[in-house]
Each structure stands twice: as structure tokens, then as C-alpha cells.
Amino acid sequence: MGTDTEFGRPTVVAVSTNGLTWTEISLQGSRKLEKVAYGNDRFVAVGGYEIRTSNDGVNWALQTFVTSQPLKALAFGAGKFVAGGVSGGVFISADGQQWLAQTNFPGTQPVSATHGPKGFVMVGPKGTLLQSADGETWSNHFVGCPDDLSSVVFGAGTFLAASANRTLMTSQDGMTWTTQAAGGGIGYRVRFVKDRFYVVGEGLASSPDGAAWQLHNTGVKSPIWLDVSYGNGQYLLSGFSAIYPPAGPPILSPALSASTDGTSWQRLGSAPDPPPTALAFGNGRFVGIASKDGTAQLMSSTNGLDWTRVAWPDAASLSGVVFAGGVFVVVGPSSTILISTNGTSWTEATKSTPFFAIDLNSVAYADGQFVTVGAVSVVGDAFAAISDDGMSWSATMVPPVTGLAGVAGGSGFKIAVGGSGVVLRSPVTKRPLRLGGWQHQGAFVLEMEGTAGGYCTLQTSTDLSAWDFWSTVVASGRVQWIKDRTPGPPARRFYRAVE
Structure with missing residues (x-):
């Protein structure tokens, strides 16, 4: 390309031939230019209601372009420039001078675009996600959630997702989502246990369908629940009991609560310190994960009362656990993936496709396959990997969106959720075209x-x-x-x- 161009302040362009020494150029009459792309031997910049082009990055020409929406997103690929407007408009051009209004998705707000091996992706606030293989035919995966999504689960034919601000949303197909008024405000972790949904946090609520919710008294004063599981005929809640002093942070005490029916709960006499931050049940025992003194902890119990603990010194913490196919799988930061058949002896999984410096945030099992999602540690880009047995893992391609926080699967496809309300849908089984x-x-x-x-x-x-x-x-x-x-x-x- 020969010249690097950077846009930051209104009316100013910075150009450089080496990326080290920069020269500022003022654009007379220009408003705020926000994005720049290079292709077909020219630079194109967009921002507000303005488009400019340049062959050398120094001399810029204002292009005639009439639109009712400010332009925020821009990318080049497949021989064309693609721009996105804040009202959901998508525009394409081969030379940056003549533009065609390709399509419009009202309610979406694309503010960033990129082009990769499988086409274009535009993302933005409130769950905006637009995809196209060629820049001309687009599909809309808009969610309509203003918050970062932190957790998702599948059960009873329904996906249930929770946001960092404790909003709950449901979907049958992973594409059309409905915000649920009930059940919100409790927590940002959702689970499907036995035959119903649960949301845990500053309390506990359950629902048979994700829409109608019932609050439960768990026998713990001012609880902060972290997870819920079921096995050996009992439900098990793990978390803390909190005391809120007049000043300073809350004082937390480990707490466990149990139930035989999922509705009537009783606090157990003792709880491990720290308590499990995530739970799974399999092969006759509960398995939990935690962190103590900067070292990851793996713990197991057959009754929820007596726990054995194993430290994993190669990791500071762990983030998710699932049981399926006769094995427990645990994931965590620094590309950590551990497996066990008994919950007490653990082995590090292998990566047939090497991946490093990945913060894995969630793991699930669906349609005969494990899947884990997370973020590249430094840049925060989304990451996903799959495995048939929990031992051998391969990274899989995902759209270039921000890091993913949760994953679930059901009805023949997987759903991953993350920052800015992003929802990704991946088919597991496909019907013929x-x-x-x-x-x-x-x-x-x-x-x-x-x-x-x-x-x-x-x-x-x-x-x-x-x-x-x-x-x-x-x-x-x-x-x-x-x-x-x-x-x-x-x-x-x-x-x-x-x-």
C-alpha cells in the first residue's frame, strides 16, 4: 500500500510511509471521518454523511453521496468497498465514487466492518450482526439487546440468554429473540437443570419455559449464588452469603443450599472455602471449580457436604465445567482444557489445531460434540474450538466479533453470546440446500x-x-x-x- 492512513480527530488525516513518522493533513470543510479502507489502488474514508477518496493518502476528493444516515462502518474485500450506516443501511462501491444502496436492516446499528475468508461481517451496539459472503446478499442476525451477553443455555426447546445487566431473552431458533420482563434483575448466569431453567445471582428463580418465573427462598440471607446443578436425587446451589457493612465491600461467607424438588431449599451446614464457582454432575458425583491464592482448584463431592480438592498449579483460575459422554471437561484462561472421568484425576487435553493465549470462558456439549468459546487474550477477538471426545480439540472459524462469554447447543445448532449483545449461530446439522x-x-x-x-x-x-x-x-x-x-x-x- 505504501502509505498508512489514520483517522481520529475531525478534519485531520495522518499519513506515513513507514508507520513511525506521521504528517498531519487538514481536510478543508471535512466533518468527522471515522473509518478508512484501501483497495483497488485507492483509499476510501467515510464518516457522518461524507465519503472521500484518495490515490496517495495525501490528496483527497469529496464524493457526491446522498444518504439519510451517517456512515460508521467500512471494509474492502471481494473487489468492492462496503459501508454501513447507523440506521442499518448497507452500501457498496467498486471505486469509492459511485455507490449503490444494497439493502437496509432497520433497527440495526453497524459501526464496524471487516472482510475475511468467508466474506463480510458488520457489528455494532444492541446485538447488531450482519453477514454477507459477497457484499451483495446479506443476512441479519440482529438480537436487539443493548448489553453484553454473559450466559446462554438450551432446554425445553428454547434458548435462554442473560446479559451483564441481568436482562433475560428467549429464542426458539437462535435468530429471533424476545426480552422477558419476568425473571430479570436476579443474576447474569442461566442454567437448565433437570426439567427447568434457573437464573442465579442475588437470589434464585426457576421457570419451565423461560417466560414465567418463580422466586425461591434458598435459606441463605443475602445470597450471591454462582451456580446450580442436580444429581443423586438432589439440587445443589453454590455461592456466598453476604453481609453489607455501612462502608466498604461486602463480607462474603461460603454457602451451599440443597433441595429435593428444586423449589424448597435448605442451607447445608458447611461449604468449602472458596465455594465452587461452577458445577456439573456425572458418574455419581458433583464436580466444581474455584480459585484459591492464585491457583485453580478442582473439587468433587458425592453428597454436596464432603469435598475433596485438587490444585492445578498451571492455571490461576477456571471458568466452565460440563459433563457428557462419560467425561468431565473444564476450561479456563491461557487455553486451559482439562478432562477427567472420575472428577478427581485430571489430564490436560490436546489441541490438534494449536491455539495459545486464549481465555476460554464457557464450555458446552450438544449433538455429540463439545464446544468451548472465549477470547484471544491480548486483542479480545472471538474464539471457538470443538471436540468429539473432550480430549482432542480443534479451533474453528468464527466471525471477527468481540470475545464470546457463553455457549449452548440444541435443536441442531449452537449459539454463542458475547459483548455488545452479539449472538452467533452455528449449524450442527444442516438440511439440504x-x-x-x-x-x-x-x-x-x-x-x-x-x-x-x-x-x-x-x-x-x-x-x-x-x-x-x-x-x-x-x-x-x-x-x-x-x-x-x-x-x-x-x-x-x-x-x-x-x-
Whole structure:
């Protein structure tokens, strides 16, 4: 590219040939430019209602562009520039001068865009997530949550997600979400235990469907509950009892509470110090994780009263635990993944695809597969990895969004949640793609329908023998129409989609 360009203050451009020495250039009459991208031998900058282009990063031309929404997002890829407006508009251009309003998603607020191996992604506040393989056909995965999402779980045919500000949302398909008025305000961790949902925090509430909630007295004064599990005929709650002095932080005492029906609770006589921050049950025992004196702790109990503890000195803390397929899997910061069949002897898992410096925040099991999500430690980008047995793990590709905090699976797909209300949906099982088409105004329009979030390559042929690449598309879960803009297509042309 030869020149680095950075936009920060209104009307000012900083240029450099080496990234070390910078020169400021004032743009006469320019308002605040926010994003810059390079492609097709030119720079393009956007901000507010303004677009500027430059061949050298020094001399900039103001382009005529009429829009009712300020531009906040910009990326270059697949031979084109893609810009996003704060009211959900998506605009494309090959040269930064002539722009086409491609689509609009009211209610979304794309403020950042990028292009990767599988296409474009735009993200923004309140759960804005727009995806496109080619910049022309877009799918909307907007959630509509203004907060960072911290936890998600699946049960009774429903996904339940909680935000850092204790908002609860439900969804049947992972794409359309409903904010629930009841149940909120208690905590930001949700669980599905035995046959109902639970939300834990400064209290405990349960629900059969994620919509109608019941508060429970757990026998602990001023509780701060961390997790709930079920096994050996009893429910088990782990957390603290808090005393709030007139000044200073609360005084916390470890607490456990148990129940045989999930509604009537009684505090247990003793609790390990520190108590488990997360729980799972399997092979006849509860397994919990904690941190003490800067060292990760793994603990187990058959009755919730008597606990054995094992330190794991290679990790300072742990973040999630799940039991499935006869094994416990525990994850944590610094790419920590541990497995055990009995909850007392632990082994570090292997990574067939190496990954380092990853803070793993959550682990789940769905449709015969373990999945863990987190964030790259330094930059905070989202990360995910999968495993069939809990021992051998491979990193998997996720859109370039901020770090992920929770993951759950069910109904044939997985859902991961994270900062700015981001929700990612990954198909586990896919229905076959359906293709159709017709002639329209002298051009061919291809009709496609497939599992939401699935990528496929569209190819064309004139003889069903030799196939040529045409386009890459992200399925939206609904019917999509793609127009073949090839000049003068032959009368006999075949199309196919390859996943």
C-alpha cells in the first residue's frame, strides 16, 4: 500500500510511509471521518454523511453521496468497498465514487466492518450482526439487546440468554429473540437443570419455559449464588452469603443450599472455602471449580457436604465445567482444557489445531460434540474450538466479533453470546440446500434456501461437466434471491451450490 492512513480527530488525516513518522493533513470543510479502507489502488474514508477518496493518502476528493444516515462502518474485500450506516443501511462501491444502496436492516446499528475468508461481517451496539459472503446478499442476525451477553443455555426447546445487566431473552431458533420482563434483575448466569431453567445471582428463580418465573427462598440471607446443578436425587446451589457493612465491600461467607424438588431449599451446614464457582454432575458425583491464592482448584463431592480438592498449579483460575459422554471437561484462561472421568484425576487435553493465549470462558456439549468459546487474550477477538471426545480439540472459524462469554447447543445448532449483545449461530446439522430459479427482465434469478449461517459456493456450467465459480453465499434460513448479472448469459446455463 505504501502509505498508512489514520483517522481520529475531525478534519485531520495522518499519513506515513513507514508507520513511525506521521504528517498531519487538514481536510478543508471535512466533518468527522471515522473509518478508512484501501483497495483497488485507492483509499476510501467515510464518516457522518461524507465519503472521500484518495490515490496517495495525501490528496483527497469529496464524493457526491446522498444518504439519510451517517456512515460508521467500512471494509474492502471481494473487489468492492462496503459501508454501513447507523440506521442499518448497507452500501457498496467498486471505486469509492459511485455507490449503490444494497439493502437496509432497520433497527440495526453497524459501526464496524471487516472482510475475511468467508466474506463480510458488520457489528455494532444492541446485538447488531450482519453477514454477507459477497457484499451483495446479506443476512441479519440482529438480537436487539443493548448489553453484553454473559450466559446462554438450551432446554425445553428454547434458548435462554442473560446479559451483564441481568436482562433475560428467549429464542426458539437462535435468530429471533424476545426480552422477558419476568425473571430479570436476579443474576447474569442461566442454567437448565433437570426439567427447568434457573437464573442465579442475588437470589434464585426457576421457570419451565423461560417466560414465567418463580422466586425461591434458598435459606441463605443475602445470597450471591454462582451456580446450580442436580444429581443423586438432589439440587445443589453454590455461592456466598453476604453481609453489607455501612462502608466498604461486602463480607462474603461460603454457602451451599440443597433441595429435593428444586423449589424448597435448605442451607447445608458447611461449604468449602472458596465455594465452587461452577458445577456439573456425572458418574455419581458433583464436580466444581474455584480459585484459591492464585491457583485453580478442582473439587468433587458425592453428597454436596464432603469435598475433596485438587490444585492445578498451571492455571490461576477456571471458568466452565460440563459433563457428557462419560467425561468431565473444564476450561479456563491461557487455553486451559482439562478432562477427567472420575472428577478427581485430571489430564490436560490436546489441541490438534494449536491455539495459545486464549481465555476460554464457557464450555458446552450438544449433538455429540463439545464446544468451548472465549477470547484471544491480548486483542479480545472471538474464539471457538470443538471436540468429539473432550480430549482432542480443534479451533474453528468464527466471525471477527468481540470475545464470546457463553455457549449452548440444541435443536441442531449452537449459539454463542458475547459483548455488545452479539449472538452467533452455528449449524450442527444442516438440511439440504434447495435451489430454484426463473427468468426476470432478461436475467436469471436463482432462488436458494438453506440452514441459517451455512456457507456455500455457487457454481455455473454450460454442459454439466466443467463448473466455474460464480459466488459465495451465506444462507439466511429463509428464501434468498440472487440475480445473475453476467453480461449476455448463454441460453443454456446450469447452477449448483456446493457446501
